[in-house]
Amino acid sequence: MSGGTTRGGTAIVGVAESDLGKVAEGMTPQDLMAQGIVRALADAGLTLADVDGLFLAASQLRMPTVNMCEYLGIAPRYMDSSFTGGSSFEALAAHAALALEAGACDVAVIAYGSTQRSQRGRFTPQRDLNEYDAPFRPRLPITGYALAASRHMAEFGTRREDLAEIAVAARLWAKKNPAAFDRRDLAVEDVLNAPMISTPLTVRDCCLVTDGGGAVVMVRADRARSLRQKPVYLLGHGEAQQHHAITNMPDLTVTGARASGAQAYAMAGLSARDMDVVQLYDAFTITTLLFLEDLGFCPKGEGGAFVRDGGIAPGGRLPVNTSGGGLSYCHPGMFGLFLMIEATRQLRGTCGDRQVPGAETAIAHGNGGVLAAQATLVLGTEATL
Amino acid sequence: MTRIEQSPRAVWEAHARDGRLAYQWSPDAGRAVWQPRVVCPFGGAAPLEWRVSAGRGVIHAITLTHPAKGEPYTVALIDIDEGYRMMSKVEGASGDASEIGRRVQVRFVDGDAEEAPVPVFDLEPLR
Numbered sequence: 001m002s003g004g005t006t007r008g009g010t011a012i013v014g015v016a017e018s019d020l021g022k023v024a025e026g027m028t029p030q031d032l033m034a035q036g037i038v039r040a041l042a043d044a045g046l047t048l049a050d051v052d053g054l055f056l057a058a059s060q061l062r063m064p065t066v067n068m069c070e071y072l073g074i075a076p077r078y079m080d081s082s083f084t085g086g087s088s089f090e091a092l093a094a095h096a097a098l099a100l101e102a103g104a105c106d107v108a109v110i111a112y113g114s115t116q117r118s119q120r121g122r123f124t125p126q127r128d129l130n131e132y133d134a135p136f137r138p139r140l141p142i143t144g145y146a147l148a149a150s151r152h153m154a155e156f157g158t159r160r161e162d163l164a165e166i167a168v169a170a171r172l173w174a175k176k177n178p179a180a181f182d183r184r185d186l187a188v189e190d191v192l193n194a195p196m197i198s199t200p201l202t203v204r205d206c207c208l209v210t211d212g213g214g215a216v217v218m219v220r221a222d223r224a225r226s227l228r229q230k231p232v233y234l235l236g237h238g239e240a241q242q243h244h245a246i247t248n249m250p251d252l253t254v255t256g257a258r259a260s261g262a263q264a265y266a267m268a269g270l271s272a273r274d275m276d277v278v279q280l281y282d283a284f285t286i287t288t289l290l291f292l293e294d295l296g297f298c299p300k301g302e303g304g305a306f307v308r309d310g311g312i313a314p315g316g317r318l319p320v321n322t323s324g325g326g327l328s329y330c331h332p333g334m335f336g337l338f339l340m341i342e343a344t345r346q347l348r349g350t351c352g353d354r355q356v357p358g359a360e361t362a363i364a365h366g367n368g369g370v371l372a373a374q375a376t377l378v379l380g381t382e383a384t385l
Numbered sequence: 386m387t388r389i390e391q392s393p394r395a396v397w398e399a400h401a402r403d404g405r406l407a408y409q410w411s412p413d414a415g416r417a418v419w420q421p422r423v424v425c426p427f428g429g430a431a432p433l434e435w436r437v438s439a440g441r442g443v444i445h446a447i448t449l450t451h452p453a454k455g456e457p458y459t460v461a462l463i464d465i466d467e468g469y470r471m472m473s474k475v476e477g478a479s480g481d482a483s484e485i486g487r488r489v490q491v492r493f494v495d496g497d498a499e500e501a502p503v504p505v506f507d508l509e510p511l512r
Contacts, residue, residue, distance in 0.1 A: 131394060132397075132420045132471065133472040135500070135503040136473055136503075137452070137458065137460070138450065138460050139450045143450045146448035146450070146460075147447070147448050147461075147462055148446070149482075150485060151445070151482075154446075154483075154486070196449075197450075197451055198451065198460075199449040199480050199481065245420075246472075247420070247462060247470060252445070252462075
């Protein structure tokens, strides 16, 4: 029990992406969200008529639940559009679990859609830039992550080559994912020699800019067992807020993932060493590094050594971001939902070439803002209950 | 209830126009508060006080940001000696992580149009 939810009390029973990459001319965020929702419901063996809980976040829609109810012609009993940036979806999954267990809804859909690539130049996401930081023109979010990276390098001797390893590992996983946007060859030198965006991060240390969306369907565990897919149970969840502006991050090398992860592990009764598959929000290479440390996969400051020599690439020490992540698979403005989709597929055992054999547990960790809002989910198969 | 007659931003700008780097102080917590605000983030009880910094500090983190157009520029987080951290730029720095720990000194430069003066920092000579 954790604030109204129970370990294994709810499960993910349907997942899907919408069209990804660069979508058809004129497609809207609503179109992609709707496509993802209908596909995820079909995956679960459900229809729109079953949906009575809607959990949406979007950067291009001001009132996403209100907007999508009109679009889909539905009137769910329960709606939530809490927004914490890229971690919104892990947070919304926890909120959905709470609503499901409280009986406020029976079929919860969490969804997202974005046309960030198609709208390039025409759509600028709102940046939360305060008047004291603004005169210095931080190129948010990347400047914020670059500052954290500079600090990690200074404190722990982390090298640009280590960060580059993270981008290369993501690309090697992406080569095994037919849905990944960028599957071209990538070597450490390519990352180091790419155009610099904000030192020490080059464009290859940065996530993709793509279009895309998707959806995840959740129900209570009893119902999950009667549906068509192998259920993926929510074993634990946690959320942590730290700061808003990078200027106010208490320690640039320690994220709120430490707190959100601790909550999720405690509820699940599991720890980092029990995780078979790891999905970490990789907006930038430094993000993966920090979360590996803060979620307990290696001690603080040793992330560089952990990822070195293909540590998180296929065949390495730990399978991290098996989809190719935000760095190589897709990153339509926010990546949080896609972490849950990939974790679910890994636990179903349907990931083909990139499948982690015998995966029974997974962690999906979302990140919002400039390392600001963190949300963690621990997921497991029937065998983990 | 007492109505606020001068916003925290207006107070800070008034100091800046006179070349003073102002910040707030929490008497409850006995520590500096940045950025300026109406309510103390350390419990919310006592009113925050205004103080003026000596304008010296240390580079805590730094990057050289390349804009889509134009010349790259540094963005840094400065640990001010009075115990708070602010964003600024460091003139004459390269933005390399090796500059972390260098001492810096504030200097106000003109802001855009009707904006308040902007506090930037210069590297102090290495000793």
